[in-house]
Amino acid sequence: xxxxxxxxxxxxxxxxxxxxxxxxxxxxxxxxxxxxxxxxxxxxxxxxxxxxxxxxxxxxxxxxxxxxxxxxxxxxxxxxxxxxxxxxxxxxxxxxxxxxxxxxxxxxxxxxxxxxxxxxxxxxxxxxxxxxxxxxxxxxxxxxxxxxxxxxxxxxxxxxxxxxxxxxxxxxxxxxxxxxxxxxxxxxxxxxxxxxxxxxxxxxxxxxxxxxxxxxxxxxxxxxxxxxxxxxxxxxxxxxxxxxxxxxxxxxxxxxxxxxxxxxxxxxxxxxxxxxxxxxxxxxxxxxxxxxxxxxxxxxxxxxxxxxxxxxxxxxxxxxxxxxxxxxxxxxxxxxxxxxxxxxxxxxxxxxxxxxxxxxxxxxxxxxxxxxxxxxxxxxxxxxxxxxxxxxxxxxxxxxxxxxxxxxxxxxxxxxxxxxxxxxxxxxxxxxxxxxxxxxxxxxxxxxxxxxxxxxxxxxxxxxxxxxxxxxxxxxxxxxxxxxxxxxxxxxxxxxxxxxxxxxxxxxxxxxxx
Amino acid sequence: xxxxxxxxxxxxxxxxxxxxxxxxxxxxxxxxxxxxxxxxxxxxxxxxx
Numbered sequence: 001x002x003x004x005x006x007x008x009x010x011x012x013x014x015x016x017x018x019x020x021x022x023x024x025x026x027x028x029x030x031x032x033x034x035x036x037x038x039x040x041x042x043x044x045x046x047x048x049x050x051x052x053x054x055x056x057x058x059x060x061x062x063x064x065x066x067x068x069x070x071x072x073x074x075x076x077x078x079x080x081x082x083x084x085x086x087x088x089x090x091x092x093x094x095x096x097x098x099x100x101x102x103x104x105x106x107x108x109x110x111x112x113x114x115x116x117x118x119x120x121x122x123x124x125x126x127x128x129x130x131x132x133x134x135x136x137x138x139x140x141x142x143x144x145x146x147x148x149x150x151x152x153x154x155x156x157x158x159x160x161x162x163x164x165x166x167x168x169x170x171x172x173x174x175x176x177x178x179x180x181x182x183x184x185x186x187x188x189x190x191x192x193x194x195x196x197x198x199x200x201x202x203x204x205x206x207x208x209x210x211x212x213x214x215x216x217x218x219x220x221x222x223x224x225x226x227x228x229x230x231x232x233x234x235x236x237x238x239x240x241x242x243x244x245x246x247x248x249x250x251x252x253x254x255x256x257x258x259x260x261x262x263x264x265x266x267x268x269x270x271x272x273x274x275x276x277x278x279x280x281x282x283x284x285x286x287x288x289x290x291x292x293x294x295x296x297x298x299x300x301x302x303x304x305x306x307x308x309x310x311x312x313x314x315x316x317x318x319x320x321x322x323x324x325x326x327x328x329x330x331x332x333x334x335x336x337x338x339x340x341x342x343x344x345x346x347x348x349x350x351x352x353x354x355x356x357x358x359x360x361x362x363x364x365x366x367x368x369x370x371x372x373x374x375x376x377x378x379x380x381x382x383x384x385x386x387x388x389x390x391x392x393x394x395x396x397x398x399x400x401x402x403x404x405x406x407x408x409x410x411x412x413x414x415x416x417x418x419x420x421x422x423x424x425x426x427x428x429x430x431x432x433x434x435x436x437x438x439x440x441x442x443x444x445x446x447x448x449x450x451x452x453x454x455x456x457x458x459x460x461x462x463x464x465x466x467x468x469x470x471x472x473x474x475x476x477x478x479x480x481x482x483x484x485x486x487x488x489x490x491x492x493x494x495x496x497x498x499x500x501x502x503x504x505x506x507x508x509x510x511x512x513x514x
Numbered sequence: 515x516x517x518x519x520x521x522x523x524x525x526x527x528x529x530x531x532x533x534x535x536x537x538x539x540x541x542x543x544x545x546x547x548x549x550x551x552x553x554x555x556x557x558x559x560x561x562x563x
Binding site for chain 1: 518520522527528529530531532533534
């Protein structure tokens, strides 16, 4: 008879973002998972020495503790935001409908965020905790028509268990050999050291005094040195959306640039985002010093793969010339977030007396319209549009030719977009302004374009995809396939409108912030 | 007060709208299909030359 059921499905995973990297917070967001294999490696060093014996395994010392592993889960619109935040960094969040609908944009930042993650093994009454967890990789694919993600984790610390170091049977002072990872919101279980299961006491933590000292609720049992302290389990409650699907729920787009794409047919996809990290260990007297003292974030890369049978020479040609192209994967949920009307994307330029640009047609597609301001080679103000790309060419000598009013008049004359002066429209523009998408110009008044009764979506944009070496090969009675490997580069090679990013992820859902 | 006009042209799929003034007529492109549209005459201050 087992002490508790070892059936994996009784387990759970919960997580929460940390305010201070590496400082635990009791997780409250529960995630349904497919699998997890987070391994805590309590490594040891064998002491190799000459000691008058042919035996070599005589003594050992504890060495560093490294923790890493993966969590696999099906992707839905709510919890995925935490993992994207962990990998990319804090998103830019925009309110679409107050208290109802939000858009979060994740781009590569230099400050990936950390999480505290609890993993309850099977039906154990306790959880294992990982602190300062960085999401170091996310691999998206589809499995049985469900969009699936494997997130690779690099925790900084862990609280698997601790030992009582001083016997106690009363009072509120409990001395143990590690408190790192515990919070005052936790309950702890003290397990009998003789079987590692019998619960001798359930205590709440009122204060984490030091790395070896807790103030707890009144100790009413006889705790002896060596008894095992673990974190008591919680009761999971799930706030998750429906799982994103591939067939009937996703579309792939490609084009000369990311704002001018058309839908293409693919049979499957893989997207991989990766932060290289390096765990570093620091000296320290405490038990927790065996864990990494810091995890340094290094380079970011993203790759992918799209697959379809061979029916064109176009992809081989693109690979042959190392051409870049925009690639988008749009994954859309089933149920509208709200019953909204379609909304036209727009943004303003200037400091309150400039101009605005608005998509003529309401809808999410308007978010692809982008505006670049450059200085003309002559003293004439002009505006151009090519596809979704608007370019404003400022008169190069006479500032008064470049007022918000005049720019608006020029832009408004173009098809696909409308433009108007903001307030007096008196502001004179004289310097180039980087490419900006409508609805997403930092520091300006933005309206995000939305479809009517918009559904939650996850949109992966790659500004400069390139095809890595591949070639379709066939065998008897088979269909010739193109499994096209992709590397996603930072878009800096475009002459006039470089996006200056490689990966951008838009997440629209009902979660206000991450 | 001076009036400006918008001159539109389309060349190789690129649509251009140029602001021109009656007194200072400067065209920016050589339109293939030019439509000199005297639309939206909006009074504005004369630019300093």
